Amino acid sequence: MFPKLLQEEVGSNILLLPHFLGVCRKDSKKQAVGSRMIFVALLLGVSMGVMTEDPYLGIYSNIFFDWKVTYGTIAPLGVPQQGILINGEFPGPKINCTSNNNIVVNVFNYLDEPLLLTLSRVQQRKNSWQDGTPGTMCPILPGQNFTYHFQVKDQIGSYLYFPTTGLHRAAGGIGILQVHSRDLIPVPFDRPADEFAVILGDWYKKGHKTLKRLLDSGRSIGKPDGIVINEKSGKVGDLAAEPLAVMEQGKTYRYRVCNSGLKNSINFRLQGHTMKLVELEGSHTVQNVYESTDLHVGQCLSVLVTANQVPKDYYFVASSRFARRPDVAVAVVRYANGNGPASPVLPPTPTENSAGIAWSMNQFRSFRWNLTASAARPNPQGSYHYGKIDVTRTIKVTNTRSLVKGKLRFGINGVSHVDPETPLKLAEYFGLADKVFKYDLVKDEPANEPAVVAPNVVNAVFRNFVEIIFENHEKMIQTWHLDGYSFFAVAIEPGRWSPDKRKLYNLQDAVSRHTIHVYPNSWAAVMTTLDNAGMRNLRSEMWERTYLGQQMYVSVLSPAKSLRDEYNIPESQQLCGIVKGLPKPTPYAGT
Incomplete structure (x- = not known):
């Protein structure tokens, strides 16, 4: 085969x-x-x-x-x-x-x-x-x-x-x-007794091919049917064939928790226990303690939990956020040598009205980069003073929704992306970009123009320091991801963004991360240095929207064309579309 x-x-x-x-x-x-x-x-x-x-x-x-x-x-x-x-x-x-x-x-x-x-x-x-x-x-x-x-x-x-x-x-x-730290790099917490991987997400009863047909026909896939924890949807009172985790009295454990869903933000908590946040999307954080945590689509974090309660079973609870009828799933966390089932009384979810959004927004503001901790590299993380770097470009990203020929499409600033037969990166590398796509169809400022359906590629300058503003004019929360980079998430605030809102930025210890969520009728600001050459995908993490065009690519070319900045195309790289069978361009030289 x-x-x-x-x-x-x-x-x-x-x-x-x-x-x-x-x-x-x-x-x-x-x-x-x-x-x-x-x-x-x-x-x-x-x-x-x-x-x-x-x-x-x-x-x-x-x-x-x-x-x-x-x-x-x-x-x-x-x-x-x-x-x-x-x-x-x-x-x-x-x-x-x-x-x-x-x-x-x-x-x-x-x-x-x-x-x-x-x-x-x-x-x-x-x-x-x-x-x-x-x-x-x-x-x-x-x-x-x-x-x-x-x-x-x-x-x-x-x-x-x-x-x-x-x-x-x-x-x-x-x-x-x-990804663990190397032994020579100190970690800002004691080694946990064990680690548990927890993947949360919303789920549909319809199969993926049925969902795809719905989107291809111009319709929405609608509301998810439930929440899963490690791809299981436990209910209160179910007999747990296998617990999510087993802890020993007095020991501390690391839970690595990710939201892999398609639409819903999720709040998670562990019955009877508090959680200490220690890592968020690859960055050590100030170690605040929470009773529950909001985790938005595509995001991952780590919390420490100490087994300091009566030895028995407890429920790990996950529930959808900002939904009219929240879905709930539970999984059992068991104490070794424990005696007794988990209580059927679950810890509550933060309120689901506007006060719930305010609660979640305040929790985001409490996330801080740990400037005294060493990172994966020997230099302290705080040595990068991003707040003192001049911004060379501001890009405002607004999620748009429209009907094109009677079919639902999503986009960025009015441009709805489609994938051509030839991958954009390969077309550019082989010098055939003009035969596959046009650069800069999307503008740095949203324009009130009819929706355009086309490959969406933005030119960017290598090593420029850019500010990206995500503005959400809709009633549902959004989440965005940028491949190949971490950015400093400096602000999330209600309303519309304007230059004077920069006074609200955290320019000292914003967490370096790779996704950012934007609450309904709110905005978020991030900053990053475009120092990772290549063709990078900026996309909605709400996969219905991604599939229907709410994404774009950022082309970051190194003028030096040097191995110092970007690897050569691998010998084994597959070629397709109009570049299939073509001889590969001259390799980049070393420095």
Whole structure:
């Protein structure tokens, strides 16, 4: 079924493997032949004088991930439906690794339609070739495989991976990537007794193909049917066949919690316990204590929980936020040697009216970057004084909704994105951009013009410091993500943005993160340096909106065309569309 053999994949990258491979523990089974070939490639690379920045220890360790993506029957809400499994698992395997590890994931597509997975929540430095979005890569066709190579360079934290093609995200293929600090970097809390990965999300009883047909017909997919915790929707009083977590009295545990849903913000809490926030989207935070926490679509964070209650069962509770009729799911957290079921009285959700939005907004304001903590790199995080850098460009992003030829479309400033047959990144790299798309259809300021449906690409200047304003004129909350970058989330406020609102910015210790939510009829401001060359996707995390055009790509080109700024296109990169079969341009030179 897979004519492109793994041997060919490895062989074509023999000089790249020493740069990309590293030590990374694996939760799924490994093919022994893959490990042996990597070992041979590594030895050959060393013998040819290839130098690497980071050591590659444990040659015999589990360093290679083989992921077989298949369909399987699942029933998160009790209704059997077609799901997407990775190595038969749902959720998918954890990637559990350490800062600066190099990771190789060989993805085999056993589905009946093209597939892409994105692991770009971690900033793939100089490597947008493998962002896993249709604008940067050719999809993995049915019966074929592709090998992702990337490094979690100078990063720590909790991240999601998931499919970006079609409505696959509504069917599974989702998992968590945990990046630990290196031993030489002090962490601002004691090592927990154990860690638990918790993936929350809303869910539909309709299958992903049915949802896609609804959107293709011009309709909305409507309200989700329920909430799931690690793809299960427990109810109060259910007999827990398997607890979410088991804790021992007196010990402290780390819960890495992500919201992988399609629409709903989720509030989570642990019955009878408080939670200490320690990490938010790859940044150590000031360690505030919360009874419950709002987590918006696409976001991840870590909390510490101390098992200091009577030994018995307790409910981990997740409920949708800002919905007329909130959905609720529970999972059991069990004390070792505990005696007794969880109480049926659940801790309350913060109010759902405007006071609830004010509560959530105040919680956002309480999130602060821990300036005294070391990051994944040896330098203190607070050494980057972003508040003293001059802004060179302000881009205002407004979510728009319209009917185009009678069909529902979403967009940014009136431009609704569509993916061309040729990925934007490849068209640009081969010098054929003018045959595939036009730059700068969307303007930095929203224009009151008829909706345009076209590939949406914005030109940006390498290493410029930009301010992005997200303005939400609708009654539902929005969440946005920018691939390849972390940005400083300096403000979220009600009303409309204007330049005088900059006086409300936190220019000292705003958390560096990669998603930002915007409350109804509110705005959010972020700042970032565009120092990661490539074609980067800025998108809504509400996947109905993403699929129907609420996204754009930011082209950040290095004028030097140097390996210092961006890797060359991998030898194994798939080509499609108008670039299929073309000779590759002259590689970038080193410095």
